[in-house]
Amino acid sequence: MSKLRLGVNxxxxxxxxxxxxxxxxxxxxxxxxxxxxxxxxxxxxxxxDRRHISDADIDALVAITRxxxxxxxxxMAVTPEMEAIALAHRPHAACLVPERxxxxxxxxxxxxxxxxxxITPLIGRLxxxxxxxxxxxxxxxxQVAAAGSAGTAVVELHTGAYCDAVRERSPHAPxxxxxxxxxxxxxxxxxxxxHAGHGIDYETVKPIAAIGELVELNIGHFLIGExxxxxxxxxxxxxxxxxxxxxxxxPGELAQVGQR
Ligand code: PXP
Numbered sequence: 024m025s026k027l028r029l030g031v032n033x034x035x036x037x038x039x040x041x042x043x044x045x046x047x048x049x050x051x052x053x054x055x056x057x058x059x060x061x062x063x064x065x066x067x068x069x070x071x072d073r074r075h076i077s078d079a080d081i082d083a084l085v086a087i088t089r090x091x092x093x094x095x096x097x098x099m100a101v102t103p104e105m106e107a108i109a110l111a112h113r114p115h116a117a118c119l120v121p122e123r124x125x126x127x128x129x130x131x132x133x134x135x136x137x138x139x140x141x142i143t144p145l146i147g148r149l150x151x152x153x154x155x156x157x158x159x160x161x162x163x164x165x166q167v168a169a170a171g172s173a174g175t176a177v178v179e180l181h182t183g184a185y186c187d188a189v190r191e192r193s194p195h196a197p198x199x200x201x202x203x204x205x206x207x208x209x210x211x212x213x214x215x216x217x218h219a220g221h222g223i224d225y226e227t228v229k230p231i232a233a234i235g236e237l238v239e240l241n242i243g244h245f246l247i248g249e250x251x252x253x254x255x256x257x258x259x260x261x262x263x264x265x266x267x268x269x270x271x272x273x274p275g276e277l278a279q280v281g282q283r
Contacts, residue, residue: 026267029061029062031243033243034247037076050080061260064095064115068120069097070100096116097116098118099118106148110152118159119142132158135160155176157177158177162206168209171214177218178217182223186223187222200231219237219240232269
């Protein structure tokens with residue numbers, strides 16, 4: 024099974040900075056540290072209300088990721104303003120996310136079924152500009168099918184419901200993990216690259232990372248929180264090690280070992 028990529032979302036470094044209206048901590052410095060610690064790419068969400076990442080942060084993140092030859096994944100709402108910003112910067116990837124002003128985080132996946140008429144042409148325009156487009160969707164068969172027919176190259180499965188269920192010790196957690204597995208298999212069957220993210224921590228990362236179809240995880244809030252206690256580099260290295268352990272112990276890998 025291939026190595027799973029880790030995209031580190033540095034939004035909440037900017038949340039801390041903005042809490043004081045100061046110039047620090049700097050999310051761009053966090054991105055540099057994340058790459059040095061083994062992150063495969065950087066993810067940032069430029070929200071309509073600019074509550075964390077700013078336009079100037081995006082300018083700087085584009086520059087440093089380009090200089091280091093690492094991918095920047097711009098999370099963006101399906102709006103003309105964000106489309107213009109994406110087309111001006113041409114990041115490696117753009118992940119289309121739903122956005123509501125009153126939410127504290129991206130609470131659910133994009134409704135590609137309902138928004139098909141707007142999302143499909145947007146994917147076309149971003150893809151034509153050389154941007155690899157991803158749709159952030161719930162692990163729902165109808166959404167996976169709609170994303171496939173909308174022409175996206177990638178789907179990112181929303182892992183928030185599963186991660187919350189694990190933390191709350193809910194009896195629904197196993198069923199939610201099965202839904203993620205089924206959605207990953209369905210998306211890969213449609214020829215889509217499959218990513219996952221939201222709410223992942225040290226406990227939930229291993230069952231998610233063991234889903235063989237996944238090629239990338241995007242993780243932010245937990246890593247930035249953990250960085251307060253152990254530093255950003257060590258937090259990323261520990262997450263990376265857990266991802267690698269999950270891959271090494273997954274059934275597909277054991278079957279391959281058996282064949283050697
Ligand atoms: N993927 C997407 C599309 C997101 O919107 C977010 C949150 O910004 C993440 C991944 C990372 O989630 P978390 O910060 O909970 O790790």
